[in-house]
Amino acid sequence: MNDYEIVIGLETHIELNTKTKIFCACKASSWNEAPNTNICPVCAGLPGVLPVLNREVVFKGARLAAAMHAEINPRSVFDRKNYFYPDLPKGYQITQFYEPIGKGGYVDLELADGGTRHVRINRLHLEEDAGKTKLEAGMRLLDYNRCGVPLVEMVTEPDLRSADEAAQYLTQLRQLLRWIGVSEADMEKGHLRCDANVSVRLAGSEKLGTKTEIKNVNSIDSVRQAINIEAKRQIEALEAGKKIESFTLDWDADTGKLRKMRSKETEADYRYFGEPDLLPVILTEAEVQGILTALPxxxxxxxxxxxxxxxxxxxxxxxxxxxxxxxxxxxxxxxxxxxxxxxxxxxxxxxxxxxxxxxxxxxxxxxxxxxxxxxxxxxxxxxxxxxxxxxxxxxxxxxxxxxxxxxxxxxGLGLVSDEGLLRQKIEEVLAEAPGEVAAFKAGKESLVGWFLGQVMRKMGGKADPKRSREILLELLK
Ligand SMILES: [Zn+2]
Structure with missing residues (x-):
C-alpha cells in the first residue's frame, strides 16, 4: 500500500453573541424558545421590508478578523446568495462574497508532539443564518427563529494534515472566540459549526487530490471521527484504482456514519450579486485602529x-x-x-x-x-x-x-498558638505515653510525628503545628 497524506481545510460558521440579529431588532439568541416566536417581517422574509445593519456585528466580525491576524477590510460589501431551500424564506441569503470583512490571516496550532502547524486563513465574511428544518411524524417542520442570526464564516486554506489537527484547530478557535468575547462558541448550541473539506494525496505530492465536503458536524469528537472515516474511504478507493468524486457528505451523529447528500454546487449556481438594499460597510481608520488596540x-x-x-x-x-x-x-x-x-x-x-x-x-x-x-x-x-x-x-x-x-x-476556626494551652496539652500527651517517650529518647526520632498527631487529636486539629513541634522537641530533650 502507498503512503498517503490527508489534506484538510475547514469552514467554520461562528454565531456572534450580539444582542440583536444582523438586520432587524429580534433577539439574536432564541435557544430553547418555541419555534417561530422570535421573528419579524424582516428576518421572516416578508416582501417590502428593508434590512438595517446592526453595527455591532461589524465590530465583532472585525475584532475576530484582527485576532486571526487577518487584514480588516475598511470597505466590505453584502451580496445575495440565491438558492431555494425551505429554511431560507427570502430565497436568498445576505452574505459577503466579493468583498468580505477580513482577508488572509493565520493561526498557529500547538500540536501534541510539541510542534506547531501554521494554518492560513483565506477569508472571513459576515452573513445571516438560515432557519432550521426537522422531520417529525412524516412532516417537515420549519423554525425561522434562527433566520438573521449574525454569523462569521471563516475559511482556512487546506493546511491541516490530520483529523487531530482539525480537532486542535477547533479547540483553539473555540477558546479564542470566548477569549475575545465575540461568541459563546458552544458547539452543542450550534454557535460554532464546522464543514470539513477532505482530500488525500500520495505522500510528497504537491498536487491536491479531489476533495469531498463533510457537513453538519457538531462536536470536536465528531469532526475527528468523520475526517478519519472519510480519509480512509478515499485511500481505499484510490488503492482499488477508483477515482474520487467531488460530493457533499452529511454526518449523522447518531449512527457515526457519513451519508452522501448531493453533488457539490459550484459557486456559479448561487448567482451572487450585490445586495441592493444595503450600503457598503465602511470602517474608518480610527475604528480599525480602535479594534486593533482593544485586542487583549x-x-x-x-x-x-x-x-x-x-x-x-x-x-x-x-x-x-x-x-x-x-x-x-x-x-x-x-x-x-x-x-x-x-x-x-x-x-x-x-x-x-x-x-x-x-x-x-x-x-x-x-x-x-x-x-x-x-x-x-x-x-x-x-x-x-x-x-x-x-x-x-x-x-x-x-x-x-x-x-x-x-x-x-x-x-473559632483559627489555629491555637497560645503558649500556655499548647504546653499543657503536650505535657498531657507525654505523660500518657511513657513508652513512646522512652523510645524517642533511645533514638526513635520518627516518633515526633506520632506525638504531634496526638496533640492535634486532643485539640481538634487546631494546634499550630509549627509552634507545637517546637514545644514538643523542647520538652522531649
Ligand atoms: Zn427579525
Missing part, C-alpha cells in the same frame, strides 16, 4: 508569559489560560498575595476550580474575589489556619460573601 493579549502569548514570568509548568499555564477570566483571576491573586505564583496556581487548579464547578460559575462570577483567595493563602502561610480549614473557607466566603478573617474569628 492572546491565549498562547499569555500562556508563554505565564511560563516565563511566573515559572509555571506548561501544564499549569495551559489550564490557567483555558479561559481569559480564569487567567485574569490568577494574575490578580498573585499580585495581591505577593508570594510564590506556583502556590496560587495550585490553589486555583485544585480548589478554586472545584468550587467553580460546584457553583456552576466561571471565575468572574464568583463572590470569592482574588483578594479573598490571596487572604486565605496568607492565613495558611502565617499559621493562622490549617490547610483543611482554608479549603472550607473558600466555600464559606463564596456562599456568605464575608471576609475570610471574619469567618475565622466568628466560627
Amino acid at each position: 493579549e492572546m491565549p498562547l502569548a499569555r500562556k508563554a508569559r505565564f511560563v516565563s514570568e511566573y515559572r509555571l509548568s506548561a501544564y499549569d499555564a495551559d489550564i490557567l489560560t483555558s479561559e481569559r477570566n480564569l487567567s485574569d483571576y490568577f494574575e490578580e491573586t498573585v499580585k495581591t498575595y505577593g508570594g510564590e505564583a506556583k502556590t496560587v496556581s495550585n490553589w486555583i487548579m485544585n480548589d478554586l476550580m472545584r468550587l467553580m464547578n460546584s457553583q456552576g460559575k466561571d471565575a468572574s462570577g464568583l463572590l470569592l474575589r482574588p483578594q479573598d483567595l490571596a487572604e486565605i493563602i496568607k492565613l495558611v502561610d502565617a499559621g493562622k489556619v490549617n490547610v483543611a480549614t482554608a479549603k472550607t473557607l473558600l466555600e464559606k466566603v463564596e456562599t456568605s460573601g464575608k471576609k475570610a478573617a471574619e469567618i475565622v474569628t466568628s466560627e
Whole structure:
C-alpha cells in the first residue's frame, strides 16, 4: 500500500453573541424558545421590508478578523446568495462574497508532539443564518427563529494534515472566540459549526487530490471521527484504482456514519450579486485602529508569559489560560498575595476550580474575589489556619460573601498558638505515653510525628503545628 497524506481545510460558521440579529431588532439568541416566536417581517422574509445593519456585528466580525491576524477590510460589501431551500424564506441569503470583512490571516496550532502547524486563513465574511428544518411524524417542520442570526464564516486554506489537527484547530478557535468575547462558541448550541473539506494525496505530492465536503458536524469528537472515516474511504478507493468524486457528505451523529447528500454546487449556481438594499460597510481608520488596540493579549502569548514570568509548568499555564477570566483571576491573586505564583496556581487548579464547578460559575462570577483567595493563602502561610480549614473557607466566603478573617474569628476556626494551652496539652500527651517517650529518647526520632498527631487529636486539629513541634522537641530533650 502507498503512503498517503490527508489534506484538510475547514469552514467554520461562528454565531456572534450580539444582542440583536444582523438586520432587524429580534433577539439574536432564541435557544430553547418555541419555534417561530422570535421573528419579524424582516428576518421572516416578508416582501417590502428593508434590512438595517446592526453595527455591532461589524465590530465583532472585525475584532475576530484582527485576532486571526487577518487584514480588516475598511470597505466590505453584502451580496445575495440565491438558492431555494425551505429554511431560507427570502430565497436568498445576505452574505459577503466579493468583498468580505477580513482577508488572509493565520493561526498557529500547538500540536501534541510539541510542534506547531501554521494554518492560513483565506477569508472571513459576515452573513445571516438560515432557519432550521426537522422531520417529525412524516412532516417537515420549519423554525425561522434562527433566520438573521449574525454569523462569521471563516475559511482556512487546506493546511491541516490530520483529523487531530482539525480537532486542535477547533479547540483553539473555540477558546479564542470566548477569549475575545465575540461568541459563546458552544458547539452543542450550534454557535460554532464546522464543514470539513477532505482530500488525500500520495505522500510528497504537491498536487491536491479531489476533495469531498463533510457537513453538519457538531462536536470536536465528531469532526475527528468523520475526517478519519472519510480519509480512509478515499485511500481505499484510490488503492482499488477508483477515482474520487467531488460530493457533499452529511454526518449523522447518531449512527457515526457519513451519508452522501448531493453533488457539490459550484459557486456559479448561487448567482451572487450585490445586495441592493444595503450600503457598503465602511470602517474608518480610527475604528480599525480602535479594534486593533482593544485586542487583549492572546491565549498562547499569555500562556508563554505565564511560563516565563511566573515559572509555571506548561501544564499549569495551559489550564490557567483555558479561559481569559480564569487567567485574569490568577494574575490578580498573585499580585495581591505577593508570594510564590506556583502556590496560587495550585490553589486555583485544585480548589478554586472545584468550587467553580460546584457553583456552576466561571471565575468572574464568583463572590470569592482574588483578594479573598490571596487572604486565605496568607492565613495558611502565617499559621493562622490549617490547610483543611482554608479549603472550607473558600466555600464559606463564596456562599456568605464575608471576609475570610471574619469567618475565622466568628466560627473559632483559627489555629491555637497560645503558649500556655499548647504546653499543657503536650505535657498531657507525654505523660500518657511513657513508652513512646522512652523510645524517642533511645533514638526513635520518627516518633515526633506520632506525638504531634496526638496533640492535634486532643485539640481538634487546631494546634499550630509549627509552634507545637517546637514545644514538643523542647520538652522531649
Ligand atoms: Zn427579525
